[in-house]
Amino acid sequence: MITIRIVRQPFWYLIVAAAGTAIVLLTVRAWREKRLSRGAIVFAFLLIAAVVVTPRLQPYFNNQQESKIERTIVHDEVQRLPLATQISASRTGFTYYFDEDARLAPSPGGSLIDTEIKIRSLGDVIRFIPRAVEVGFFAPFPSMWFGDGRQVGSGGRWLAGIETLFTYMIECLALFGIWRARRSFSAWFLTVFLALGVVALGLAVNNIGALYRLRYPFWICLVIIAAGGVNLVGRILWKPKSKVT
Numbered sequence: 475m476i477t478i479r480i481v482r483q484p485f486w487y488l489i490v491a492a493a494g495t496a497i498v499l500l501t502v503r504a505w506r507e508k509r510l511s512r513g514a515i516v517f518a519f520l521l522i523a524a525v526v527v528t529p530r531l532q533p534y535f536n537n538q539q540e541s542k543i544e545r546t547i548v549h550d551e552v553q554r555l556p557l558a559t560q561i562s563a564s565r566t567g568f569t570y571y572f573d574e575d576a577r578l579a580p581s582p583g584g585s586l587i588d589t590e591i592k593i594r595s596l597g598d599v600i601r602f603i604p605r606a607v608e609v610g611f612f613a614p615f616p617s618m619w620f621g622d623g624r625q626v627g628s629g630g631r632w633l634a635g636i637e638t639l640f641t642y643m644i645e646c647l648a649l650f651g652i653w654r655a656r657r658s659f660s661a662w663f664l665t666v667f668l669a670l671g672v673v674a675l676g677l678a679v680n681n682i683g684a685l686y687r688l689r690y691p692f693w694i695c696l697v698i699i700a701a702g703g704v705n706l707v708g709r710i711l712w713k714p715k716s717k718v719t
Contacts, residue, residue, distance in 0.1 A: 475524050480535050488671050493521050495666045499659045561678050562593045568681040585683040610676030614638055648696050650703030668695040
């Protein structure tokens with residue numbers, strides 16, 4: 475948690491949500507099994523303590539967050555703003571970049587998406603969630619696979635398109651994997667963590683190139699869930715037929 479707080483401070487909301495999900499699932503499991511696990515109680519206590527204490531150590535993290543690379547936004551300052559303003563600041567930050575002379579300049583476009591959308595309130599955030607789901611799980615869209623990227627050219631776009639096509643297949647298998655493990659709290663924890671992370675990126679990141687990189691840790695969870703789907707699909711397709719006598 476401390477490492478994530480230092481290197482990916484905007485992900486802190488996701489960590490809090492994941493911790494809350496874990497505690498809720500532990501509680502439901504204890505209720506279902508009619509018993510309390512001492513290990514689960516200790517784990518929940520340590521998890522709550524870590525979530526409460528870690529942000530209070532932020533002044534000691536600042537010297538670890540200094541970088542020679544210029545940033546379009548300062549996360550430590552943005553974190554003090556309301557949630558909708560944080561999302562808006564993040565999206566605005568991706569529309570700029572530092573040129574070769576270290577001057578802040580508007581991004582020439584390329585990978586930007588939904589730049590016309592303005593988020594000013596919590597209501598705007600809620601209304602934008604369906605689009606965030608679409609962008610988070612399915613971007614770059616097929617219409618983006620065949621153009622010329624500003625930095626990667628047409629070859630990079632083609633490669634991204636092929637990888638995204640495989641991602642669509644993995645997402646389909648993940649649906650089977652969730653169904654197969656629908657009684658497993660561990661599977662639901664991975665699913666909730668994955669969904670929250672991808673949707674959060676869809677809300678806050680309007681640069682597909684950046685989204686492509688930042689989404690990768692959540693795709694690891696997606697592959698884990700999809701592995702169960704491969705097993706289920708294999709059993710359905712190659713189930714031996716019983717002989718009729």
